[in-house]
Amino acid sequence: MEWLTAVTAGVMAGLGIWMMLDQHLIRVVLGIAVFSNAINLGVLAAGRHAGDAPAFVTQGANAALVNPLPQALVLTAIVIGFALFVFALSILKRTYELHGKNETDDVTVVVEQPAPDGQENGFEEGGESAPGEPDPPAGERE
Amino acid sequence: MNLLLVLPILLPLTTLMLCLLARRRLAWVTAISLVGSTLLLMTGLWLVWFAAQGNVLSGQMGSWPAPYGISLVIDRLSAAMVAITGVIGLGTLVYMHRQPMATEFLRDAHLFVHGLLTGICGAFITGDVFNLYVWFEVLLMGSFALISLGGGQRRLAGAMTYIVLNLLATLLFLLAAGLVYGASGTLNMGELALIFRSGEATASATMGVTLMLLAFSIKGALFPVFGWLPASYHVAWVPVSALFAGLLTKVGVYALIRLVTLLWPAPGLAHDILLWVACATMLVGVLGAAAQTEIRRILSFHIVSQVGYMVLGLALATPLALAGAVFYLIHHIIVKANLFFIGGLASRLTGSERLARMGGLYSAKPLLAILFAIPALSLAGIPPLSGFWAKLILIRASLEAGHGWAAFIALLTGAITVLSMSKIWNEAFLKPHPDGAHCVQTNNGPRSPWVVAAVLALMTVILGFGAGPAMQYAWDASLQLTEASAYLRLPVTEGAP
Numbered sequence: 001m002e003w004l005t006a007v008t009a010g011v012m013a014g015l016g017i018w019m020m021l022d023q024h025l026i027r028v029v030l031g032i033a034v035f036s037n038a039i040n041l042g043v044l045a046a047g048r049h050a051g052d053a054p055a056f057v058t059q060g061a062n063a064a065l066v067n068p069l070p071q072a073l074v075l076t077a078i079v080i081g082f083a084l085f086v087f088a089l090s091i092l093k094r095t096y097e098l099h100g101k102n103e104t105d106d107v108t109v110v111v112e113q114p115a116p117d118g119q120e121n122g123f124e125e126g127g128e129s130a131p132g133e134p135d136p137p138a139g140e141r142e
Numbered sequence: 143m144n145l146l147l148v149l150p151i152l153l154p155l156t157t158l159m160l161c162l163l164a165r166r167r168l169a170w171v172t173a174i175s176l177v178g179s180t181l182l183l184m185t186g187l188w189l190v191w192f193a194a195q196g197n198v199l200s201g202q203m204g205s206w207p208a209p210y211g212i213s214l215v216i217d218r219l220s221a222a223m224v225a226i227t228g229v230i231g232l233g234t235l236v237y238m239h240r241q242p243m244a245t246e247f248l249r250d251a252h253l254f255v256h257g258l259l260t261g262i263c264g265a266f267i268t269g270d271v272f273n274l275y276v277w278f279e280v281l282l283m284g285s286f287a288l289i290s291l292g293g294g295q296r297r298l299a300g301a302m303t304y305i306v307l308n309l310l311a312t313l314l315f316l317l318a319a320g321l322v323y324g325a326s327g328t329l330n331m332g333e334l335a336l337i338f339r340s341g342e343a344t345a346s347a348t349m350g351v352t353l354m355l356l357a358f359s360i361k362g363a364l365f366p367v368f369g370w371l372p373a374s375y376h377v378a379w380v381p382v383s384a385l386f387a388g389l390l391t392k393v394g395v396y397a398l399i400r401l402v403t404l405l406w407p408a409p410g411l412a413h414d415i416l417l418w419v420a421c422a423t424m425l426v427g428v429l430g431a432a433a434q435t436e437i438r439r440i441l442s443f444h445i446v447s448q449v450g451y452m453v454l455g456l457a458l459a460t461p462l463a464l465a466g467a468v469f470y471l472i473h474h475i476i477v478k479a480n481l482f483f484i485g486g487l488a489s490r491l492t493g494s495e496r497l498a499r500m501g502g503l504y505s506a507k508p509l510l511a512i513l514f515a516i517p518a519l520s521l522a523g524i525p526p527l528s529g530f531w532a533k534l535i536l537i538r539a540s541l542e543a544g545h546g547w548a549a550f551i552a553l554l555t556g557a558i559t560v561l562s563m564s565k566i567w568n569e570a571f572l573k574p575h576p577d578g579a580h581c582v583q584t585n586n587g588p589r590s591p592w593v594v595a596a597v598l599a600l601m602t603v604i605l606g607f608g609a610g611p612a613m614q615y616a617w618d619a620s621l622q623l624t625e626a627s628a629y630l631r632l633p634v635t636e637g638a639p
Contacts, residue, residue, distance in 0.1 A: 020310070025302065032309050039313050043320025070320065073272055077316055080279045087286050088305050095302055098295045110299040111373055115436050115495035 001052075005045040012038030025095065025102040029088050036081040040074045047073070146192070147199045147214050149185045150224045150263035153178060154231075158256040165253075168245045175252040176239065179232040182259065186225030193221035194615055198628040200269065208632040209330050213269035215628050218619035219468055223266040223396055226472055229601070230388040230479050231259045233594045237483055238381040240588035251291060255385065258284030265393050269629060271319050271329045271354075274397065278312055278361070285390060288382045289374065300377030307370035311360035318357060321350035331404055332632030338405040339630075351405060355412070358401070361394025364453060365422040368446045372430065375445070376438040376495075380486030383438060387445055388479030392471060395452050399467060402456055403623040409459040416457035421548055423450030424555040431562045436495050437485040437570065440562060441478070444521065447555055448474050454552065455536050458543045464620030466535035469613060473520070473528040473605060480517040480598035484510065487591055488570055491583045497566065502575035506582035509592075511571050516599040518563040520606065523556045528605035531613065 016035025019027045047070025055068035096102050099110070157178025164170035192199070199216040202208060216224070238251055261281025268274050285308075290301035323329050325347035326337050337343050338351075356367075363371040371391065375383050406412055427447025434440045452474070455467025485495075487510060492500040504511045520527035523534075533556055540548040575582055586592065605612055622628075 020306070028306055032306065032313075035310070036313050039317045039320070042317050043323075046320045046324030048324065070323065073320065073323070076272075076276065080276070081313075083283065084279070084286070084305075084309055087283070088309065091286075091290055091298060091301055091305060094293065095295075095298045098293075098298065107299040107302050108373075110295050111303065111377060113296060115376070115438075115489075116296070 002045060002048075005041055009038050009041040009045055012041065023103050023105065025092055025104060025107065028104065029085075029092050032088060033081075033085050036077075036085070040077055040081070043077065044070050044074050046070070144199055144201055146185070146189065147201050147216060147267070150182065150189070150216075150227075150267055151260060153182045153185060154256045154259040154263060157182075158253060158260065161249075161253050161256065165249055168249050171249050171252050172239050175235055175256065176232070178256065179228065179235050179259070182263070183225070183228030183232050186221070186228040189216055189221035190218075190225045190615075193218045194618075196618075198622070200628050200632065209328050209333050212273045213330060213332065213632050214267050215269040215331075215632070216267050217622050217628055218615065219396070219399070219623060220266050222468070222472055222615070222619065223392075224263055226475050227259060227262050227266070227389060229598075230385060230475060231255065233479065233483070233598060234381045234385040237384070237486075237591045237594045238379075240590050241381070242587075247292060251288070251379070251382070254284050254287040254291065256284075257281075258288060258385070258389075260284070262389055262393055266396060269331045269632060271322060271331060271334070273329075275312070275315055275319050278315065278393070281390070281393065282308055282312060285386065289378045289386070291382065292379055297377045300374040303370055304374035307360065311357050314353060314360070315357035318350050318354035321353065322347055325350055328633075330633060331400070332626075332629040335404040335626060335629055336633065339407065343405075351401070352412075354401065355398065358394045358398045359419070361391065362398060362449055362453070363391045363394070363423075363446050364449065365419050365426055368423070368427070368449075371446060372434075372439060372442045375442040376436060380438075380482065380489075384479045384482035384486065387441065387482045388475045391445055391449055392475055395449055395471065398453065399456050399464075399471075399623065403459075403464065404626050404629060407459075407624040407626070413457045413459050416453055417545065417548060420450045420453035420457050421551045423447065423453065424551055425450075428555045428558045428562065432558060432565075435497050437489060437497060437500070437566060438482065438495060440566060441481050441485060444481075444559065444562065445478060447559065448478065448521070450555070451533070451536055451552065454540065454548060458536075458539050458545065458548075459624075460539055460543055461617065461620050461624070462535060462542065463539035464623055465613065465616040466532060466539050468616040468619050468623075469528075469535060469609075470532040472612070472616075473532045473602070476598055476601050476605070477517040477520050477529065480595060480602070481514075481521065483591060483595050483598070484514045484517070487587075487595065488514070490587060492570065492575060493583070497569035499576060500570040501573040502582045504571040505574075506584075507586075513592075513595045513599050514571065515567070517602055518567065520602045522560040522563050524560075526606045528602050528609065528612075531606065531609040535613070 012034055016031045016038055019031025048067055053064045053066045055066055055071050057065050099106055157175060160174045161171045164174060201214055203212040258281055261277050261284055264277035265274055268277060286305055289304055290298055325344050328334055360367045375386055424447050427443050431440045431443035452467045452470050455463045488503055489495040494500055520529040523529040537549045537552050
């Protein structure tokens with residue numbers, strides 16, 4: 001069982017990285033989710049995961065049991081990972097509303113723009129018009 | 143169980159809760175938040191005083207014995223880091239509390255800053271690898287909220303970069319923690335140190351730790367993996383970027399120092415690699431800064447460059463070099479946050495952050511010019527300010543260790559830093575404002591940012607003139623780091639059932 005978990009984790013991690021290298025921000029954020037689940041699985045596999053054996057048995061029961069600690073770690077990681085993923089999604093949604101499109105190159109272009117003048121420490125720049133398509137070279141930043 | 147041990151975590155957390163309860167009134171939130179961070183600062187100073195006498199606080203959460211339960215340890219380095227976190231946290235809150243922003247904006251900023259401080263303090267005092275991961279996530283959540291605070295296209299785009307790359311680093315850290323646990327059967331730093339120091343570590347445990355060091359390097363913005371920092375820090379609100387500049391990368395550097403000194407007290411392969419990385423970080427950071435034309439972008443690249451100095455001290459691994467790294471850490475946090483604060487003041491007065499659109503500050507606001515000159519000269523390493531001593535110690539340590547070329551790169555980086563600071567000085571302060579003399583605002587704005595900048599500048603000067611006692615503390619801290627008796631004792635004394 002262990003090898004199956006390990007291989008699955010590896011394949012999923014590869015998928016996650018591949019998605020993160022995509023041009024579309026949606027895939028990047030989803031890639032984070034896939035990658036984080038791959039790593040959860042990896043942590044489980046690294047901590048002697050024996051497939052279907054339970055982590056807790058009643059006293060005296062003569063059953064095989066696995067180390068519960070990796071399961072506790074992964075449980076923590078899932079909860080935290082979920083919160084971070086939801087936050088990333090909400091930023092993604094807002095970015096999409098402001099830009100109207102979702103490509104990593106646009107993000108780079110916007111960040112590299114010169115700082116806007118005359119704003120009180122740069123509060124709420126949301127009212128600006130979208131940057132006028134400086135035709136970013138597609139796929140250059142892969 | 144000592145209350146003092148958990149105060150650095152409890153204080154910001156309690157402040158956060160109280161602020162949340164009082165969220166309808168900004169005045170209450172501000173008052174609670176300022177009192178909370180003042181208490182945190184006082185706790186930090188108390189801890190430093192306590193640790194300076196050679197005491198080490200340690201304890202087990204929930205009284206679970208050491209290899210199973212979570213250990214907290216406060217030694218000299220941790221105490222100093224908690225104190226400096228208090229200084230920068232309080233400084234940020236004072237700086238921002240009178241800014242002309244919407245009520246909700248300020249209230250949220252107060253809340254998130256305390257969330258961030260909780261995570262940072264937790265990371266500084268924990269003695270457990272997985273717990274360190276949890277604190278990283280806590281501070282990450284606070285920093286995500288802070289960097290995207292206020293919204294707007296530019297800021298959200300920067301936040302997106304920041305979020306994706308920092309999440310990646312944290313996930314790598316989680317994987318590394320899992321692998322280390324699988325290979326060595328423990329997450330307690332003390333027991334890990336025992337295993338590694340006795341040479342019983344398996345190859346897979348070493349691989350796991352290496353992955354962990356990579357994750358910390360991303361956090362600390364070291365050479366090949368620093369790209370996220372200059373791509374995101376300049377878009378945040380000024381007090382937020384000052385807080386980040388002061389503290390966030392330093393959590394990564396702290397974790398690097400803690401882990402490397404615990405696991406490999408004597409120089410080895412990891413130190414050789416870190417030495418190259420440190421030199422590359424110093425040089426690439428400072429060269430990147432030379433190409434920038436906005437005040438906060440220049441300063442962001444300088445963070446990268448300065449982190450290189452601290453890692454240089456870690457990589458040399460002699461007591462003197464480690465002491466230099468600790469001293470540099472403290473000096474850098476004060477100076478860098480101060481430069482960001484002053485950069486914010488300067489861009490508010492001239493109406494721009496771009497050096498080409500700034501100017502005339504020297505004649506219009508001589509006080510600001512002095513306030514800028516002190517941390518800028520300190521950053522570049524001009525005697526007798528704190529940066530001079532920090533650089534002197536590190537250069538001497540690298541010469542003593544026989545790495546003359548590392549000393550040369552450190553000196554070269556210092557020289558280019560002077561160049562870069564004089565660029566800001568010439569463009570923003572000396573040169574007349576491009577739109578004529580009247581374009582510098584006469585209104586100084588709220589007084590609190592000025593007070594913060596002045597106090598931090600004063601601290602640089604004090605750290606420079608009082609380098610003796612500070613250096614003594616750093617020296618003791620560095621001895622404690624490699625000796626690590628408090629950590630090594632964890633599984634032995636408190637692990638007994």
